[in-house]
Amino acid sequence: MHIYDSVQKTKLPFGPIREGEASIYVCGPTVYDDAHLGHARSSLAFDLLSRTLKALNYKVTMAKNFTDIDDKIIKKVEETGQSMEEITSFYIDRYLKEMAALGVERADIEPKATESLQAIENMIQKLIDQDNAYVISTGDVYFDTSKDSHYGEISHQVGEDEDNQSRVAHTSEKRNPKDFALWKACKGKDDICFDTAFSPGRPGWHIECSAMIEEHFSGNDEYSIDIHGGGADLLFPHHENEAAQSRCAIGHELSKYWMHNGFVQIDGEKMSKSLGNSFFLKDALKIYDGEVLRYYLNSVHYRNDFNFSEEELQTSKKRLDKLYRLKKRVSPGKASAVNKTFKKALLDAMGDDLNISTALAVIDEMIASTNDTLDTNPKNKSLKKETLANITFIDTLLGFGGKEPFSYFQIGVDEALKAEIAKLIEARTNAKKEKNFERSDALRDELTALGISIMDTPEGTLWEKA
RNA sequence: GGAGCCAUCGCCAAGUUGGUAAGGCCGUAGAUUGCAAAUCUGCUAUUCACCAGUUCGAGUCUGGUUGGCUCCUCCA
Numbered sequence: 001m002h003i004y005d006s007v008q009k010t011k012l013p014f015g016p017i018r019e020g021e022a023s024i025y026v027c028g029p030t031v032y033d034d035a036h037l038g039h040a041r042s043s044l045a046f047d048l049l050s051r052t053l054k055a056l057n058y059k060v061t062m063a064k065n066f067t068d069i070d071d072k073i074i075k076k077v078e079e080t081g082q083s084m085e086e087i088t089s090f091y092i093d094r095y096l097k098e099m100a101a102l103g104v105e106r107a108d109i110e111p112k113a114t115e116s117l118q119a120i121e122n123m124i125q126k127l128i129d130q131d132n133a134y135v136i137s138t139g140d141v142y143f144d145t146s147k148d149s150h151y152g153e154i155s156h157q158v159g160e161d162e163d164n165q166s167r168v169a170h171t172s173e174k175r176n177p178k179d180f181a182l183w184k185a186c187k188g189k190d191d192i193c194f195d196t197a198f199s200p201g202r203p204g205w206h207i208e209c210s211a212m213i214e215e216h217f218s219g220n221d222e223y224s225i226d227i228h229g230g231g232a233d234l235l236f237p238h239h240e241n242e243a244a245q246s247r248c249a250i251g252h253e254l255s256k257y258w259m260h261n262g263f264v265q266i267d268g269e270k271m272s273k274s275l276g277n278s279f280f281l282k283d284a285l286k287i288y289d290g291e292v293l294r295y296y297l298n299s300v301h302y303r304n305d306f307n308f309s310e311e312e313l314q315t316s317k318k319r320l321d322k323l324y325r326l327k328k329r330v331s332p333g334k335a336s337a338v339n340k341t342f343k344k345a346l347l348d349a350m351g352d353d354l355n356i357s358t359a360l361a362v363i364d365e366m367i368a369s370t371n372d373t374l375d376t377n378p379k380n381k382s383l384k385k386e387t388l389a390n391i392t393f394i395d396t397l398l399g400f401g402g403k404e405p406f407s408y409f410q411i412g413v414d415e416a417l418k419a420e421i422a423k424l425i426e427a428r429t430n431a432k433k434e435k436n437f438e439r440s441d442a443l444r445d446e447l448t449a450l451g452i453s454i455m456d457t458p459e460g461t462l463w464e465k466a
Numbered sequence: 467g468g469a470g471c472c473a474u475c476g477c478c479a480a481g482u483u484g485g486u487a488a489g490g491c492c493g494u495a496g497a498u499u500g501c502a503a504a505u506c507u508g509c510u511a512u513u514c515a516c517c518a519g520u521u522c523g524a525g526u527c528u529g530g531u532u533g534g535c536u537c538c539u540c541c542a
Binding site for chain 1: 469
């Protein structure tokens, strides 16, 4: 397995802390609103990572957090009158359901900031005791970036003197312009806050990840976890700050490898809530099947930006359709053993920093050669069984191709229409027997009008939703 | 202002240590079909934004130019 490490900016062989194991922490969403396609892509990218490592026989432990204390959530509380808990649990539930529709496996650990307050307080207290952090007059606690000689090595976003260039305004009580809040003291009696030894308030954004990692992973003398992941926008300042506070509090590096996924763009621009160009997952799932969306969003390498277009999505679906047509052709039956050459080619591709393009090419070649052989010898039973096993392997590794193939092509067709289709096909078959082609073509046109395309095979006439 | 990333066929998109351009869509010629659809076969980039350099050899390395995107503010 090779992984591109965004800190060293190069592809590295994956050598985990513990032989045969992989610990992964991915930054999850702040739960104050619906997830958009960008969240989906990030989630999908690390799902692919986890599945690939598992297929390579690593014992994977994956954590993905929910940030459930945050300014935006508090703002929503003020706007809606709902409790923070009501809001966050609603969006967490939604998020999990939508990701499940995309075939994303649940993380082993799903920590929430509200459930990690003790770990957060402990870490902040430790940093204060070490004088790596300080409390200002308002009760806010800041991390002193000057105490960390390695600050800037994660994002390479160093720059010592051009602080005035920074777009971040900073308060005069900060020791250094780059110092960031570990703890935000509560401002009024209605503010949502939690009690600590230093001040009542709530955690800053960065500290929760560091604290959660310490709470849930043991690591070794050098690193807490193997891989830390998230969107490319988190590299700075979020991950830089996480790394700094962990390094100072724990005395070693936070993560051995850092991985960052590229953005989903709309018309060449990053999709984000602040730009107002978000395509929400819930809306996408109303129009497209989760599996099709998964295939599409995963079809471009995770580090590249992804320009979303419905037209490309349709093109992408055609490719998935081909896999299901083959599956239809070899079904029903019992799977035998996966083809070793095929399996190796897929694992080699995915083991190379998740090279999905090569993996999809390997699959397309398998589909073509299998169809070719089946054209010559339609009754090749052992090939059919092997193909079934190959497709099962694809489903395990990449998360698509697992559906029953006939139902895949019938998504969105209700029972009444199915009966109607069956009737028309039967009538057409009879017309064909009588060589009444005028009538059979007319019946086909009727089916086409219903959005159904048909194909005559030795096994009879099959249909698909166009 | 500072820090990065990217630029490969009409479209999407691979291409680790430099060695002579995967795959998909579209198009096209054929096989198959009553005709289609599905499936298969052939064809479809002497060329990798542009310029210069290193090298026996560069899409891959170096420098520069142009264009696009991102981060430095919440952000996947």
